[in-house]
Amino acid sequence: MAAEASRAAGALKPPTAPAAAPPAPEPAVDTRTWIAIFAAILGVFMAILDIQVTNASLREIRGSLSATVEEGSWMTTSYLAAEVVVIPLTAFFVRVFSARVYMLGNVALFLVFSTLCGYAWNLPSMIVFRALQGFTGGALIPTAMTLILTRLPPSKRTIGLAWLMLSSTMAPAFGPTLGGILTNLYGWPSIFFINWAPGMLMLAGLAYGLGREPLQLKLLREADWPAIASMAIGLGSLIVFLEEGNSKDWFASDLIRGCALAALLGIVAWVAILQTRDKPFVNLSLFARRTFGVSSLVGAAAGMGLYGSTFVLPLFLSEIAGYNSLRIGEVIMWMGLPQIVMMPLAAAFAKRFDNRVLCSIGLLLFAGSCFMNSTMDATTGYDQLVFSQVLRALGQPLIVLTLSNFAIHRVELTNLSSASGLYNMARILGGAVGTAILATTITLREHFHSARLGESVSLFSGAVQERLEQLTGRFVAQGSDPVSAGQQAMVALDHLVRRESYVMAYNDCFFILGCVLTGSIAVMWLADRVIAGGK
Template structure:
């Protein structure tokens, strides 16, 4: 089986070649699909409470609503190159989008938790392919001089969607009810189908490629990535290796991933080319893509949680804060695209990592009164840095990739970013639990009945409750409860600060790693990236 991608050994457009409207419509439709697929990862977060109430499910059970989507999405991304070869880009994108819309509708009509999990998994499996397909269309349909613009649009889908997910989900749930967050997919979905039908040529179906496919490798890949995602998503809630469930999935993940690597190395034509990790620029770019995914999804996980738990914000109010990490990127990304053809991308990416890291460091000094006004500056700084990272990492990853390997490179690059997101959320959820416990113990040692400051505070609170009509004994108990509540609140605030500090430290530590890659410029500006 040949390892070619969307076309057999496709002839890439030449530099300076004019791009017709039809091609731009196809690329734009692909971007719409990627945005929709990434958006649906987190759009349920703001509405989860309403969904769980409607389905009579607990918070722990509800975590599987997101996990099911992520597991299916992470499995289908590496399969995209194979499925595109078999069905052709046009037929595959239209078919998988139609199924995505069907399963989105069924999610909105789910009657219990089990049905919701099944439909979310099917939704992830059909929607996940749209992410690497958008990336691949940019590389195969646009000439080098236009790829920076295409990558800029793709970068927006990857960074805007996590910021817009909670915002859009919160608004839709509050105004129209939670099923609307799934039904809204019909608008971009139908536009995508129309755009792809018009913009891409039909290709012959190659059923024979399915017979020659490395199904053992696919089985190992699905086992490894699926179990790894479940391990990461559910580990914190089940106390990691204290749980037999988690130990089992860790072992299955290790078995699957090792099996995938071995079968890929021993097959002449694996379904996705893992040997691309042997290219230095691709390895550095995908490693940093994982870190970027960790920071992107991790910060999108921490901030809404803080605003809901500590500041008491509604989903709509949370969305209004988070959108400032997304909206300015619409204006910054075109500037970054132009700059990427004139300036060494290592400099641009370093600047982006620095800004992203600084924005997280700004969030590492929050207190219980921090809200919209105090967070605005850090969100704007974050929106300034993210486009520089996303666009330049795409350039690094695709430098020197042969046309036949572009779909594999796209799949691996996007898979790694999503895996990084799962790792980041797992790391930060665990850190939040452990650091809250640590700070609660430290504060509890200082706030005790023998400390003069604590005695004064308890006495003042007791008098306050007595003045409100409480009896003396009851007032004393209420005062102690209030003190305990303050200690827990401050412990959580300090734990959230620690989480943002961890993300900041990792981002800043990646800057020296970036300089292990070769110098790259987008070819549109005269550099030799591709």
Template sequence: MASTTHDTPAALKPFAPPAPGEKVSARTWMAVAAGMLGAFMAVLDIQITNSSLKDILGTLSATQEEGSWIATAYLVAEIIIIPMTGLMTRVFGMRAYMMGTTSLFLLCSTLCGFAWNLPSMIVFRMMQGFTGGALIPMAMTLVMAKLPATKRATGMAIFGLTATLAPSMGPTFGGYLSELYGWPSIFYINWGPGLLLIAGIALGLDKEKRQLNLLYNADWLGIAFMAVGLGSLTIFLEEGNSKDWFESSFIITFAALAIIGLLGWAVTGALRKQPFVNLGLYGQRNFFAATALSMAMGMGLYGSSFLLPLYLGQIPGYSPMQIGEVIMWAGLPQLFIMPFVAKLSSKVDNRILCTFGLLLFGGSCFMNAYMDATTGYDQLLLSQIVRALGQPFVMLTLSNFAMNGIQPKDMPSASSLINMTRNLGGSIGIALLATALTSREHFHSQRLGESVTGFAAATQERLAALTQSFLSRGFDSATAGDMALKAIDGIVRREAYVMAYNDGFFLVGAVLFGCIGVLWFSDKVKAPSGGGGGAH
């Protein structure tokens, strides 16, 4: 497949990395740091509304099902804009595009805080996704385009932190801010890092000449197919479980649109000489393996971030702030382990490091697959720390696999595609887990119900004890009997849900362990060191 850009010096210059021995200026590091801040902010905003959703829905007078569109709108817009960042960067230049899209993101974030009803919130969240989504691949592009090969392991380590810390810290930040300052503060908080980002990019990057003519010659048919395909696929995944999947004509419609859009995108991309994103990169073995693993990693990252807060809120009844205190342990240790992983990545075969990371991450999910109704902060602490130790080994090495051997002109495409597939993996993971939770809860309720019958001696003893307890509180015998039955039913439902959550974590762990086999189809890769190449 053809490259993504016109093969002219002007088009290639922004993406040509410095020579291996070239010293990196403070300005460049400032720009890279600003890009990382943007990626962290954009990923954080995917999850930050989760712990505050009940408060938001109460203010906007919306139901739980309607409220799911608050997250879906952001994800749809984000996944559509990510593949377009390479084109937009060539048109406006890195500096102008990043400053412009960040300014709009801050404006849209503020509008979200001012939303007066559900439709306005959905529109503003979609606008926020369109403007913020570009910041994720741009961070990786900055690392590849502005740092010499010998410094990329450090840059990728920082990028890996943004991708793994943000999903872990989103519910934590959201919970604390909502409880202390009200839910609009989760949107206003973006102004701090956003202004720092704009300043860092303004000072760290040189101005580039705009190439507006590229907009006229862009593959707009391919872009339209991509938008329809990815947008419809995200809606299908996000809304499928609540609408009972293919029992709903709404879901069938979006499934059909997703297939048409994605096939149309693939065909137009293959036929055009200058597609807006180079899908031909999927034909490279290392890149294909890395994106497949990135999708699975997205399932693991967003899936575990979906299951645990849900369990903690439903079973032990934790507040958003308490949930945040548990989840932060999946994030904080990464700050200390990532520099160590970056050093190892230039000395050890990255397949070995990634395998180790997958074993830790998958193992932490299996540790969570044996919870009971009393499991809380103390029991979950070790699994969260094991998860935090494993994630950096996977994220950094996957970036090395994906970008190994990529030509400068294809760096924006590679960055867009790997980040797009990780986000898609997150949507697929959450959709699978939400469906699995529902079906497995029904399954376990039926199995438990077969044992907990009125004829079982243990059930009769428990009913008698509960009835006596309610009688001692002053209830009449008929009411006490009904309350005892409802209490037994509640215990059965609670245990069924705990078993369903355990099944969910087991599924995520199994997927991550299964990825180890896929990983070894890729070539041996080490991060460059001391002026070396990309692969050894």
């Protein structure tokens, strides 16, 4: 009886749950894959560097090509427009040509067009070669991110993204420095020829590290060319509108009005056409996902801060402090050097802490550095700017790395290429929008401050009369007659007012950047909680 009862009780026991299967081990990453990824990251550095590297040498290039300041700006505009247009197309072109063929082809063409830029014989030829350079260089940015996301297991992606983000933030910091050094030593063509050094390393690394894959050229016949054409017209026109608008007094120019209309119609047509497609070449619906949309929006704000600060600060150092390109580079470089140490720490923190917290800290540091720069005066120089640059360098890795983690959070493997392209497009567009806003702010606020200061500089003021007497005496001592010396004193006083007006306008720009970055902290907390490598 006891035995029967025991058997009956055993039969009534619920079945034991099977032991949970251990998680499948991640595949090991071989050396060839790491070589390919680091070669691709080198390409990102080279492509972004070439946006900034010409800024320190524009005066020499314009002189050689007999171009005005306004005409010379097209060298940067054409590069940036082509870069923004090609970024959303990279996922499609990778499917058509394979990652290996597409990346090798773009690197080779980038080197050819860089060389042609060095040999440009007039401004139109330079603009064309810069556009072709931007079209091939821009493709290297999202393809590098796609390689990291598709060739590395989740546990390794954070370190790969960390190196990628380091290259994208270091390039704007070192671009003016490198351009100034090369121009001073070897002339401006050398800033284009130097691309052959990293370019050959890239070609070797990609050829060795990426395996051959079949081409799918038939996709070219099936491509959605109306959507691609409308996108190219819309984004290209938008960049021209943003980059050239301030110098042409915005809507007072027929060109700017035309670009604004073309940008509006092109982008609306692009979005409308893609909504009717079952398989669009880029998945714009990713923007509707809360976390991806937040990462793109905050990424645009961070791009505004990064490109805006590297636009305004060199202007201040050149126009107010009187620094040459090499000395400007020494200041800007402090925005890059500390990142070499900070980026690995950011990668480690991203695996342990809520990325929203880390991004908020980074935004706060970056905003704090901008607010520090909003109190500059005409005597501010290298010693007073180093700390704010270091503070900026500590914040940027926390921002860019965590934002890339948000951009890929819960994104399916089939959408990773689209996510990479759209996120990078948003970041670069944010930089273009920010630069346009700041350029306009400098113009408007300089006029405002000049008018306000001019109201207080009255010839009936005792302080003004005393200052004019001092300046007149100085010019008389230098050999001028009393009448000419008086006129020179008035001119010098006017220059002093204009100088202080520009200083105040630059301060306003940094204050705007600080406010935008601070406001982005609230937006950041709309995203999901993310820990790199977690769920």
